[in-house]
Amino acid sequence: MGDCEGWHGDNPVNISPRHEDWPLSRAEFEARLHQVGEARYHDKHRFHDRLHGGQCTMDEVQAWVINRWQYQSSIPMKDAAFLSRCRDPDLRRIWRSRIEDHDGAVENGGGIRRWLRLAQGVGLDPAYVASGRGVMPATRFIVDAYIRFVRDEPLIAAMASSLTEMFAPAIHTQRIAGLLAHYDFADPETIAYFGHRLTEAPKDVQFTLDWVLTHAVTRADQEAAIAALTFKTDVLWAQLDALWSGYVEGHIPPGAWKPGEGQMADRP
Numbered sequence: 001m002g003d004c005e006g007w008h009g010d011n012p013v014n015i016s017p018r019h020e021d022w023p024l025s026r027a028e029f030e031a032r033l034h035q036v037g038e039a040r041y042h043d044k045h046r047f048h049d050r051l052h053g054g055q056c057t058m059d060e061v062q063a064w065v066i067n068r069w070q071y072q073s074s075i076p077m078k079d080a081a082f083l084s085r086c087r088d089p090d091l092r093r094i095w096r097s098r099i100e101d102h103d104g105a106v107e108n109g110g111g112i113r114r115w116l117r118l119a120q121g122v123g124l125d126p127a128y129v130a131s132g133r134g135v136m137p138a139t140r141f142i143v144d145a146y147i148r149f150v151r152d153e154p155l156i157a158a159m160a161s162s163l164t165e166m167f168a169p170a171i172h173t174q175r176i177a178g179l180l181a182h183y184d185f186a187d188p189e190t191i192a193y194f195g196h197r198l199t200e201a202p203k204d205v206q207f208t209l210d211w212v213l214t215h216a217v218t219r220a221d222q223e224a225a226i227a228a229l230t231f232k233t234d235v236l237w238a239q240l241d242a243l244w245s246g247y248v249e250g251h252i253p254p255g256a257w258k259p260g261e262g263q264m265a266d267r268p
């Protein structure tokens with residue numbers, strides 16, 4: 001047969017795996033995950049430049065708070081969906097802290113209550129925001145896709161989809177500085193949500209990244225994890241595309257919040 005290196009015809013005795021099927025080393029795999037964030041994370045979306053740079057109108061800020069509520073309030077539901085299929089008590093014990101971070105205890109609440117404090121700070125009635133009435137249809141569909149993904153996909157992909165949080169501390173740091181510099185509503189209390197995430201997200205990432213790097217050992221599982229992270233960057237990016245179309249360009253879809261609705265001042 002002579003020199004047949006790299007030849008993969010239908011010779012049944014040639015069973016060596018093709019190069020593209022070889023598992024990535026741990027370092028290569030981790031680098032590929034980071035590349036997804038570098039290329040596609042929503043810190044590069046023009047809406048964030050506008051928000052952090054102080055160019056958003058208060059209507060745009062309110063639209064962001066209302067729509068992002070859909071994401072915030074669904075995160076514990078997607079984590080509950082994850083727990084519902086997880087047979088390992090050690091994994092469940094670690095994962096449930098994500099729900100605790102958002103729901104908190106009765107007295108002080110958690111991230112969800114802090115988001116509603118932000119809503120109040122930007123002049124919205126928190127009960128209106130919590131009702132979810134003003135959320136755009138696109139935002140609902142996108143967030144719903146994330147919950148379904150975590151509920152239905154293999155465990156490694158479900159876990160890897162949360163790894164966008166690797167890139168979140170940098171955007172939260174930018175956001176804290178940008179909001180404090182440019183908007184009167186911003187003070188340590190109204191934007192407390194983001195400060196808390198600076199310690200919560202790295203704790204989640206440390207565990208999940210190690211778990212994914214350790215358990216995704218075949219090339220197929222590694223590629224599935226990278227694809228899951230890519231999907232999740234789409235979830236985040238598409239929400240901002242919808243927001244831009246609705247409230248920067250002014251194409252507000254039927255049923256979505258209209259500027260002036262749900263204001264704190266309208267509270268009986």
Ligand SMILES: O=C(O)c1cc(C(=O)O)c2c(n1)C(=O)C(=O)c1cc(C(=O)O)[nH]c1-2
Nearest residue numbers: 075161162163164165167168171172197236
């Ligand atoms: O403000 C942001 O840019 C941002 C991004 C992300 C993310 O990367 O998914 C999360 C959050 N914030 C966040 O606050 C949060 O609680 C959170 C949970 C998750 C997740 O997928 O489980 N992502 C994120």
